[in-house]
Amino acid sequence: MRPACALVVxxxxxxxxxxxxxxxxxxxxxxxxxTEPTPDSGTPEPGPLPDTPAHCASPLSWANTGEPYLxxxxxxxxxxxxxxxxxYGAPPELVLDSADDVFAHSVRIQARIEDGTMPxxxxxxxxxxxxxxxxxxxxxxxxxxxxxxxxxxxxxxxAWEVLETVDLHPDFPEGLTFVxxxxxxxxxxxxxxxxxxxxxxxGDDAWLVARERFDTDGRSVAHDTWExxxxxxxxxxxxxxxxxxxxxxxxxSGVVELTEVWDFVRDVGVSTDPRSIDTAPVRIVGxxxxxxxxxxxxxxxxxxxxxxxxxxxxxTADPTVDHLxxxxxxxxLPPLGSGFPLVAGMEWSARILGDPP
Amino acid sequence: xxxxxxxLFVLVAGCGADPLGPLQKPTSGEGAAxxxxxxxxxxxxxxxxxxxxxxxxxxxxxxxxxxxxxxxSLDLRGIRPSLxxxxxxxxxxAAALLVDSFVDDPRFGHRMAWVFNDVLHTAVWFDNSPFRxxxxxxxxxxxxxxxxPLAMVEHIAANDRPWTDLVTATQVxxxxxVAELFSVPGTGTGDTWTLAPAWDDRPMAGILxxxxxxxxxxxxxxxxxxxxxxEFSRIFLCADFLAREVTFxxxxxxxxxxxxxxxxxxxxxxxxxxxxxxxxxxxxxxxxERSANEPTxxxxxxxxxxxxxxRGWAEPAYYGRPGKDLTDLGAYLAADPRxxxxxxxxxxxxxxxxxxxxxxxxxxxxxxxxxxxxxxxAMVRSIVHSDAYRSDSQRVLTTEQVATSVADLVGxxxxxxxxxxxxxxxxxxxxxxxxxxxxxxLVRNPDPNVGHxxxxxxxxxxxxxxxxxVELGRDAGARRLFTVVAPDDTTVxxxxxxxxxxxxxxxxxxxxxxxDAIEVDExxxxxxxxxxxxxxxxxxxxxxxxxxxxxxAVLY
Numbered sequence: 001m002r003p004a005c006a007l008v009v010x011x012x013x014x015x016x017x018x019x020x021x022x023x024x025x026x027x028x029x030x031x032x033x034x035t036e037p038t039p040d041s042g043t044p045e046p047g048p049l050p051d052t053p054a055h056c057a058s059p060l061s062w063a064n065t066g067e068p069y070l071x072x073x074x075x076x077x078x079x080x081x082x083x084x085x086x087x088y089g090a091p092p093e094l095v096l097d098s099a100d101d102v103f104a105h106s107v108r109i110q111a112r113i114e115d116g117t118m119p120x121x122x123x124x125x126x127x128x129x130x131x132x133x134x135x136x137x138x139x140x141x142x143x144x145x146x147x148x149x150x151x152x153x154x155x156x157x158x159a160w161e162v163l164e165t166v167d168l169h170p171d172f173p174e175g176l177t178f179v180x181x182x183x184x185x186x187x188x189x190x191x192x193x194x195x196x197x198x199x200x201x202x203g204d205d206a207w208l209v210a211r212e213r214f215d216t217d218g219r220s221v222a223h224d225t226w227e228x229x230x231x232x233x234x235x236x237x238x239x240x241x242x243x244x245x246x247x248x249x250x251x252x253s254g255v256v257e258l259t260e261v262w263d264f265v266r267d268v269g270v271s272t273d274p275r276s277i278d279t280a281p282v283r284i285v286g287x288x289x290x291x292x293x294x295x296x297x298x299x300x301x302x303x304x305x306x307x308x309x310x311x312x313x314x315x316t317a318d319p320t321v322d323h324l325x326x327x328x329x330x331x332x333l334p335p336l337g338s339g340f341p342l343v344a345g346m347e348w349s350a351r352i353l354g355d356p357p
Numbered sequence: 358x359x360x361x362x363x364x365l366f367v368l369v370a371g372c373g374a375d376p377l378g379p380l381q382k383p384t385s386g387e388g389a390a391x392x393x394x395x396x397x398x399x400x401x402x403x404x405x406x407x408x409x410x411x412x413x414x415x416x417x418x419x420x421x422x423x424x425x426x427x428x429x430s431l432d433l434r435g436i437r438p439s440l441x442x443x444x445x446x447x448x449x450x451a452a453a454l455l456v457d458s459f460v461d462d463p464r465f466g467h468r469m470a471w472v473f474n475d476v477l478h479t480a481v482w483f484d485n486s487p488f489r490x491x492x493x494x495x496x497x498x499x500x501x502x503x504x505x506p507l508a509m510v511e512h513i514a515a516n517d518r519p520w521t522d523l524v525t526a527t528q529v530x531x532x533x534x535v536a537e538l539f540s541v542p543g544t545g546t547g548d549t550w551t552l553a554p555a556w557d558d559r560p561m562a563g564i565l566x567x568x569x570x571x572x573x574x575x576x577x578x579x580x581x582x583x584x585x586x587x588e589f590s591r592i593f594l595c596a597d598f599l600a601r602e603v604t605f606x607x608x609x610x611x612x613x614x615x616x617x618x619x620x621x622x623x624x625x626x627x628x629x630x631x632x633x634x635x636x637x638x639x640x641x642x643x644x645x646e647r648s649a650n651e652p653t654x655x656x657x658x659x660x661x662x663x664x665x666x667x668r669g670w671a672e673p674a675y676y677g678r679p680g681k682d683l684t685d686l687g688a689y690l691a692a693d694p695r696x697x698x699x700x701x702x703x704x705x706x707x708x709x710x711x712x713x714x715x716x717x718x719x720x721x722x723x724x725x726x727x728x729x730x731x732x733x734x735a736m737v738r739s740i741v742h743s744d745a746y747r748s749d750s751q752r753v754l755t756t757e758q759v760a761t762s763v764a765d766l767v768g769x770x771x772x773x774x775x776x777x778x779x780x781x782x783x784x785x786x787x788x789x790x791x792x793x794x795x796x797x798x799l800v801r802n803p804d805p806n807v808g809h810x811x812x813x814x815x816x817x818x819x820x821x822x823x824x825x826x827v828e829l830g831r832d833a834g835a836r837r838l839f840t841v842v843a844p845d846d847t848t849v850x851x852x853x854x855x856x857x858x859x860x861x862x863x864x865x866x867x868x869x870x871x872x873d874a875i876e877v878d879e880x881x882x883x884x885x886x887x888x889x890x891x892x893x894x895x896x897x898x899x900x901x902x903x904x905x906x907x908x909x910a911v912l913y
Contacts (some may be wrong), residue, residue, distance in 0.1 A: 057720055064720070068695045074594050076632030079677025086672070088628030119629040121603040146691055147678060159669025217524065271746075325662065340625045351667045 032109075057132035062099045069132040070096055071147065073119050089119075103140040107326050110136055146148055156249050160195070164328070165347040174341040175200040175209060176342055180326075180350070192218055204235030204339040208295070229261055232284045232297050234339050243286075263291045269298055271307075281306065282338070291354045304336035310354075324354035359579035419747040424453035427867035428913050429741050433706055434466050437867050440840075440860065453742065460738045466515025469733050470499060471757050472707035476646045476672050478591055479503050481782055482573045485796040488656075493538050493631050501534030501548065503573075503795070506564040520700050521691035521731060524593065526563040527554040533699075539657030540567065549741040559659035561645060562687030565589075568657045571644040572796070580648060580671065584636035585644070593690055594871055595699035598630050600612035636674035640686045642667025661667045667845075675846040698723055704733070705740055710752060711803065714743040722871040724908065753909045756780040756790035758852040761815065763905070766865060768837045786812065790911075797827060809911050817905040821898050838864060844897045852907050854884060867908040 057064040076082070077090035077129030080097050096102055102109065113129055124132070135141070162180045164322035169177040180195040194214050199204040207229035213221045225248045230239065243262045248255065281298040288294075291312070298307040310324040328350045336342075368663030420428060428445040430438040438446070438455070443865065446452045455535055459465070474480045483499040508530035513522050530550035536543035543554040573876065576582040591597040621627045621635070645656050667673075668775045673680050675689035690696050701723045705714050722739040729735030740746055754762070760780035779786045784794035789803035789812045828839050841857035842849045849857075858880040863869045870876045882898055887899035904910065 057716055063694050064698075066696070071695065072594075072692065075628075075677035076636075077628055081679050082632075082677045083672075088632050090621070090627045119630045120625045123601040123603055123629055125602060147676070147689065157665060157669045158670050159666045239468070323591060327662070327666075332481070336847070351663075351666050353662065353669060 027067070029080065041082050050134045052138075053127075053130045055127055059141075060131065061141065061294065062135075062137040065131050065135040066099055066102060066140060067147070069124065069128060069135075070102065089262075099140045102136065106136050106140060126328060150227055153297060159351070159353050161351050162326075162349060164350050166342050167342055168344045169196075169198070172198045172209075175207075176344060180236050180352075183349075187268065188210060199342075201340045201342055203235040205231065206340040207231050207340075220250075222249060224249050226260075230286055230295070231264065232286070232340075233264075234282050234284070234299060237268070239267065260291075262286045263289060272299065299338065299339045302335055304341050324350050324352065326350050369539060394810055398847070407755060413813060416660065418742075419751050422449055422747075423447040423867070423869065424913075425449075425747050426452050426455050428746075428752070429459050430867075431738070431758050431913055432472075433741065434464045434469055435462070435758055436765040437762050437864070440864055443863060443867060450537070456741055457738065460734050460741070461513070465734070465737075466511040466513075469514040469704070469895045470511040471755070472593045472704060473510045474507055474795070475707050475793065475801065476703045477506055477570070478793065478799055479506050480795055481784055481787065482795040483569075484782065485784055485794055486573070488572070490729060493540070497548070498534045498538035501532055502538050502569045505530060505535055506567045506570045509567075510733075511566045512550070512552070512635075517730070517732045517734060519731040520697060520726075520733065520736075522563060524563045524565050524687040524690045524696075526552075527560070527561040528554050529561075529563060529567065530554075535569070541657055542837070547789060555659070555909060557659050558661075560682035560684040562683040565683050565687050565690075566659075568644070568659075576638075576641065576644070576646045578580075581635070582636055582638035582641040582644075582667065584852060585641040586634050590634075593699060593704050594695045595850060596695065598634055600800060601630065633676055636672040637676075637686075639667040639671040639673040640680070640683055642670070643683075675903060689721045697726060701736060703737055705745075708737070708740050709745045710748065710750045711744070712908065713748050713750065713806065715745075718743055718745050752913050753803060753809070755793060755801070756787045756792045759812070760792060760910065763820060764815060766838065767824040767827070769823055780812070780816075796862075803882060805908065810906070813906045817902045821901045821905070824901065825894055825898060838901075839897075845894055847893055849890060849893070851881075854881060854890075858884070860888040861904060865901075865904045866907060867913070 008276050052058050052060055060066075074096050077087045077238050078094055078096040080095045082090075086137045094096070094105060094108075096105065096109075107173075109118075110133060112125075114135060115219065116122065128231045147196060161183055165181070165185050167177045167179055176199050177198065178195075178197040179193060182191055192214070194216075195211065196214075197211045198209040209229040210223065210225040210227065212223040215221050226245045228243065230243055230245065233241070241264050242340055243264065245260050247258045247260050249258065264284060264286040266282065266284045268280050281300045283296065283298050285294060285296040294309075294311040296307075296309050296311075297305055300306050300307055308326050328348050404664075413684050419425070423443055423446045426438050426442060430442070433456075446455055466551040473481070480500075480503045483494065483503045488494050489499065509526070511525060512530055513520060514517065529552065531544055531553040532550050533545065533547050535541075536556075538844075539556075544551050544553055555561060555566055557651065561693055564570055571585055574585050574588040576585055587598045619629045643659040645658070645659065645660070646663075668681075671681070673686070675686060676693075678689060680686055680689060698719065701719050702714070705719060705722060708720070718740075722736055722743070725739035726732075726736040757780065760777040764774055780790065781787075784796070786797060788794055789808040790800055790802070791806060791808060793799050793801060824838065825844050828836050828844055833843065836843075839857065840860050840862060842853050854878055858877050859870055859872055859874075863875060865869040870877075880903070883903055884900050888895035890896075
C-alpha cells in the first residue's frame, strides 16, 4: 500500500467568541433528578449559566441549535449507525445521537471545539460555535427527539472502478489481453492489477481463453484456462451454439481440470440502463450447464463492448453478492462500432459491481 | 417611501417621439435634473450607475400602507395593485387585509415557484446547457424541463400542501413537453402540469427524484455525485459545504486522483466534510452522469445498476443515518429541523432585503410556518406581515415581475405578450435586469443599474404603440389605462388630461398623486411638448414611455 497523501491543515477553526461559558455549571449537575447523564470528565465548577449571544435563537434549544449543529458538523462520524470503517477515526464510544449523548460528553466537546481541533479542519463559523457552546453551557436543554435512525440499508455489493487496457502480452502473442487495474476509486480501497483476461479476437468473433485474478499484493489467486476457448460471436450463422470445453484452474490448492458444457445464446437485449449506449444492444449469454455460471457480453453498434458480467449462482446463496458486472465507461471511449473492434493500446475506465470472482 | 419623477431630465434629454433617459434613483428638489445628468454621465463612463445611497428615511421606518400593498402585490401576484385596491389601502388594517388576499390569490403559487428558482436555479438553465443543441430541445420543451421541479413548488404552494411534500411526494408534476424532450410517456395534457408517477420505477421522493434537477446539477466520473450532494445540502438544508471555513494545502503524488480519493476516504481532515458528503452523494447514483455520448432519451432514465454501484462505493447515509434510496433520503430530510428552517431562510431571502433577514425574523416565521401545517402560504403570510418586509428599503423588481406586471397593465395579450416573456426566460434579458441565468450568474444584483435603463427602454418600445392601438379598439368602459379620455381624442379639456395623468401615474407606478401635484405638472408639460391635443397619440405615447421608464416602475 502506498502512503496516503499528505494533508497539511494550515488553518482551522475560528476561535469561539464566548470562552467564558463555564462548563459544566453547578446548576446542571445539582438538579438531583437522578436520570441525567454524567458528563464524561471534569468536575463541575460552580458558576453562572452562559448568556445567549444576541445573534442566537432564543431560548436556545435542541431543535433550534443543538441538533442542527450536531447534524451538520458531527453526525457524519459520531452517529451510532456509522460503521467503524467510515468514522474517520472517531472513537466508537463517542456517540452523539441525542441531546443526552451530547450532554454526557459536554466537557470533551466544549474543549475540542474551543481548541479548534474538532471538527478536524473547522467548518462552523464563530457565530455557530458561540450559539452551540452557549446551548451546551446552559445544559443542552430543550431535549427533543433525535432524528430517527431510519431504515437499515442492505449489505452493499462491493463496487469500485478500474482502468482497463487492451494490450499485447508477450506470453499470449496470438491474441489480446485485457488488463484491469484497480485504481482505488471506491471501497474497498485497493490498488494494482486485479484481473487479466486473454481473448482471441477476429472481426465479429471473440474467444475468452483465460482469466487470472490477483490479490492486493499482486499475487495470483486463481488462473482459469478454457480449452477450447469460449466463443462470443456476433457473426455466427445461428443464434445459439454450444462449446464443450475443459477449464483448468490453478490456485493455492493446486491444479484442477473441470469438464464444462457452455450453451450460448445471442439475442437483442433491451437495456434501460443509461450507461449502456444502446437500448437494444447485441447480447450474448453463455451458461455452463453443470454449475449455472453465467457469462455475458453486451455489444453496441456504436461502441462495441459496453457491458460484461459474470454470475455464479453456485458461489453463495445471497444473489446480491454473487455476480460481477463491469460497465465500460463510454464517455472516455471514442466510437468503436459493432462487433469487437479492439486493438492494442486502447484503454477505458470501467465500473465494477460485485465481489471478485 | 416617496418617489419623485425626474421628468425634467426626460425633457432635457429629448422631447421627441422617443425620449431616452437612464433609469436613475429618485431625486427631488432643485438640481435634480443636473444631478441626474451627472449621474448618467458617470454611468456612461463606468458602465454602471452609482450605487444607491441609503434612504433618507429614518432607520426602522415602515412603508406606507399603499407602498406595502404595492410591494406585496408585486411579490405575491406579480402584478401591480388596481386603482381600487390602492384606494382601499387607507391604513394598516385595510392594507393588511389586502395583503392577506394576495396570499390567497391564484397567482401566488406560480410566483412562489419563481422565488424558489433563486435557490433551485433550474428554470432557464436548459437554455444555456449543453442540451440546447439537441434536436428535441425546443423553446417549449426546454422551458418545461427547467420549470418541472418548480412546478412541484407551485403545486405545494397553491394547494396548501405541507412543504415536506417537496421531498416525499410519490407523484410529481409532468407534462407533454417534458415527455417530448425525453421521449417518455406523456400525460395528454399538453403544457399543463399534472401529477404523475415517474416514467420508470425509480424510488420516489418529490423533486429529489427529478431528472431535470439532477441534469442541471450533474455528476461526472470524477466527482462521484458530490456536486449533487452539495447542492442538495445547499438547497434543502442551507448548508453549503463549499462555504465552510476550512483551509487545506495538498501535497499529492503524480497519481493524484487515486491518492486524493484514498485520503478522502480515510483522513480525518477530509472526513470533516466527506463523512457526510460522500454517503449523501451515493443517493444520487441512479441519475445519469455527464457524457458526450448520451442521447436525450437516455438522460431521463434512472439506472438501478449505477444506483447499486454507488451504494457499494459509499453506503448511502443521511448525516450518519443509513438509508437505501431516494425515498429514505426524502424521509430523513422531511424530519430534519434544518429543512423547514432552510425553507424559511430561502423564502425570506427572496422576499426581504438581505440585510434585514435575521434570526429573530426567521424564528418567528418558522414558528408560524410550523404552526400552520408547513404551508407556503402560512410562511409567506408571516413574512409579508413582518416589519422587515415592510421596511422602507428600496427593492428592485425582478425581470419576471416586470414582465407580468407590464403585461397586466397593458393587457393586450397576443404576440407582444410573447415579447415580454423574453424577460422571464432568456438569459440576456434577465441579466440586463440584474437577474440570474441559472448557469453562470446565480446571484441577483439587488441594486438598480444602467441595465435597467436599457431594459425598460426596450420594454417601452415593445409595448407603447400596441397598447395605444389596443386601447383605441376597446370600448371606453373596457380600457385598462385610458379610463378618463380616449387616447386619440383631440377635444379633451385640461382637467380631463390631468385626471388621466393622475390615473396613469397611480396605475403604472402605484403612486397616487393629486391633480395639482408637481408630478402631474411635469407630465402635462411632457404631453404638451410631444404633441398635446393637436397630436394626442404622440403625446400619450411619450407619457407612456416616460412612465414605463420611470425609476418607480422597477423600484418598489
